[in-house]
Amino acid sequence: MARPDASDLAHRLGREAEAVCRHYLANGRRQGNYWQVGDVRNTPGRSMFVRLKDSTKGPAGKWTDAATGEHGDLLDIIRESCGLLDFADVVVEARRFLSLPHLEPQPAPRKPASTPTRMGSAEAAGRLFAMSQPIAGTLVETYLRKRGITALHGTGSLRFHPRCYYRPDEHSATETWPAMVAAVTDLEGRITGAHRTWLAQDGSGKAPIDIQRKAMGDLLGHAVRIGVPGAVMAAGEGIETMLSLRQVVPDLAVAPALSAAHLAAILFPPQLRRLYIVRDNDPAGDGARDILIDRASAAGIEAIVLSPAMGDLNEDLRHLGLDALRAGLRPQLAPEDVARFLSLVA
Template sequence: MTGSASELARRLGDHAEAVCREYLPNGHRSGNYWMVGDVRNTRGRSMHVRLKTSTKGPAGKWVDEATSEFGDLLDVIRESCGLVDFREVADEARRFLSMPLPPPQLPGAQRQPAAKRGSPEAARRLFGMSQPIVGTLAERYLAGRGILLSTRERALRFHPGCYYRDLVTGETQTLPALIAALTNLNGQITGLQRTWLDPLGQGKAQLADPRRSLGDLLGNGIWLGHQPGAPVPVMAAGEGFETMASLKVVMPVLPVAAATSANHLAGLTLPPGCRRLYIAADADAAGRHGIERLSQRAGEAGILALVLRPQLGDFNDDLRHFGPAHLAAWLSDQLVPEDVRLFLPPG
């Protein structure tokens, strides 16, 4: 946990009961614990917050017996206030700590409704808190992967301090992140993918899982070059964002969609009027199920499905090792001749 977050959590623990009365008013005290339904302030008793430091642990730590979730009072503030950005969580904690003994929340007092963890609303809030990638660490990260995209790609944003929680230890920190929105065919954001970045510009952050998705993912994708409502007679789809963005580099007018996983690729919703679908493969055997299932669904809908295969592990490997001209030449032998003329710029 970063020093500032650790210190805020410790100071909140010093006033654990007051924090619970403020942010979990649907609960009640029972001995050395505050009992409530869950971290989102639902009525019940499955979650208990330790109010005083004991041999069992420090004040402010909590466990939800029903879901096995656990955390500290910063998590309570985040969930009860519906916050996503850690800086806002920290600001709210500092506001609270400026009042030594705050009174309980008055009945009927209104807060911003909490966005359920992992929900499409949480995804939309985080995307709204982010900024365009132009001139940011996210743009430099993509450029380092050989991915140079149009500034008109609205699916991509940058967050300078995105909240990361270690799922094993429960520790938290804030790191810069590339934010990629997943949308439905109408352009509505249903989820997003976060890629945490090394603050010094050394690629992805050194984390066990530097890439995570949230929201409603099935059927939706990270769309590049797609205008909601516009016809999509030819498109490409694949699992990974960087794989599909690499194809977009050499075929800039071809709409592409990244489904984020093999299972989600299998369930990707295809736009009405699509006639040809190129499916990007990679060397991962786990992805074959997604390719086969999507190909089957496309065939049942009367869509010609063709698999594009890289030379190396995936198309980003090809782009970085061989360059865009070589990748374009490699793809030209796999595309329908009409699509070579439409989507591959002249060499």
């Protein structure tokens, strides 16, 4: 039997990627199509992920550690997790795992370097979201409750990362802060980007840093989607603003677009018939409102503007209270939506 080279062994291991991870990275766990663990040496944690199935993003068995930038294949996992120094020993261990006949070890051919994921890409955004955890019981929940937001159903697009990288510019040192990570998706639900809001260590507010929010990936036309859109939905700028609206109309699907420019360009679901445009009380908000009204009208969609009493709906919620926010929004809603969305909470 001919001796398989390194790429052939890696391919064979890739067909058993989840079994390899369960054996050599037993401190991790499966999350969707990835295995998550602390690092390639099997430390508990969530910063490293291993692809478990072939996809358009790459072959099964490829892994990346977001904390260190390391990447490789399943042979590297065997080497590091077992503490092996000689590649010949890695081959022996890999063949043992695959139940292949033992062969005399020989020097392995040089492996081509993996192509790293481009920083800020849609793939990097998806990986960041995959490495984060649901918000229940985390600092994200603390942060949102501090802002008066307690209706957190349907917020699967929001997650928590305890040590999310922060670097204000290329000349600054990298820091880590807790962060709310939001998935930006297209109309089919594919992740195209991610938005990070860095938080204070106790969740009492945003982190004390210069740039407290950043987005990455492909954002134009897309949004953070909360709730299941139907014939009626609402779109606005900020996540906190749109979650504040859901305090009053908890069953209404909302889509934070993250900025005025992206709000003006948001794509409409095909079933949409009425769009509530939640404006921020500033010139950029007015511009986005006007563009979106024109686009919705051209698409045969009724557009209704919801305006805050203060700077945005979250300011209204925090400073005026839920009852005042509800009283301010009620006359702005279409009568049929008052009956549909407010009947249980009015």
